[in-house]
Amino acid sequence: MSAKLTLVVALWLSLPLTAVAASFDCKKAGNDIEKRICASPTISVLDELLAEAYADARQRGDADQLKRTQRQWLSYARNSCEDDACLAQAYAGRLAALTLFPEPSSVRDALYRETTEACFVADNPEGVSCEGEAESTIHVTATGRDRGWVKASLWFFNGHSCTFSGAARSTGDGIRAVQDDEDPEFRCELLLRPTETGIITEASENCRMYCGARGSLDRIELPLLR
Incomplete structure (x- = not known):
C-alpha cells in the first residue's frame, strides 16, 4: 500500500464509528460477505474508501476495463474471503490497484x-x-x-x-x-x-x-x- 493510501486509511479509521459506513445500505445486505462488511467498522471504512477510489478511477481510464477488473476482484478476491483479515487484505490490495489505474500498458509485437x-x-x-x-x-x-x-x-x-x-x-x-x-x-x-x-x-x-x-x-x- 502506498504511503498516501496508508495515510488516508489511517485518517478514516480515526473517525468516530458513527461517522463511517459501508458504501451500500446495510439494511439491504444480501449475502454473508455484505453482512460481514457491515458488522466490521474497519471493513466498512475500507468499503467506503473503495467506492470513492473506484469513482475516481472511472474519470481517469477505460470504464469498461475498470468494470472487468472490478468484477474479477469481487469474484476471486473479496467474495472468497471467510474472515475479516482476508477481507481487509483484499480491500487494501484493490485500493492500491485503483490508485494506480490505468496501469501502463505492456508493449506487444x-x-x-x-x-x-x-x-x-x-x-x-x-x-x-x-x-x-x-x-x-x-x-x-x-x-x-x-x-x-x-x-x-x-x-x-x-x-x-x-x-x-x-x-x-x-x-x-x-x-x-x-x-x-x-x-x-x-x-x-x-x-x-x-x-x-x-x-x-x-x-x-x-x-x-x-x-x-x-x-x-x-x-x-x-x-x-x-
Whole structure:
C-alpha cells in the first residue's frame, strides 16, 4: 500500500464509528460477505474508501476495463474471503490497484498497416496519376514487458515519405518512442495512442526532419494488422 493510501486509511479509521459506513445500505445486505462488511467498522471504512477510489478511477481510464477488473476482484478476491483479515487484505490490495489505474500498458509485437493508391503529379487534365499501391506501416517489436522498438515507414502523395526508428516504452497513454535520444537537435518523440481499430500518432516538432515535404509523422491513423 502506498504511503498516501496508508495515510488516508489511517485518517478514516480515526473517525468516530458513527461517522463511517459501508458504501451500500446495510439494511439491504444480501449475502454473508455484505453482512460481514457491515458488522466490521474497519471493513466498512475500507468499503467506503473503495467506492470513492473506484469513482475516481472511472474519470481517469477505460470504464469498461475498470468494470472487468472490478468484477474479477469481487469474484476471486473479496467474495472468497471467510474472515475479516482476508477481507481487509483484499480491500487494501484493490485500493492500491485503483490508485494506480490505468496501469501502463505492456508493449506487444504489433503491425499497423494501410495500403493506398500510389498517386503522383502528372501532366494530364487531372494533374494526378495513380498507379499501383503504396504501403504505410508502423511495426512494434517487444523487447521487454514495458520496453520495445518502433519502426515506421509512411508513404504520401507524389512519393514523399517518413521514416522513424527508435526505442520505446509503455506509458499510461500508449507507447512512446524516441529517435536520436542523445541529440536534442534531432530528437524525435513519437507517441502511439490506441484507438478502437489501431493507433493514432502524436509527433514532436523535430520529427518533421524525418519526412519529405508532403509527409508527417503526426496524426497518422493506421489499423492493426496483427
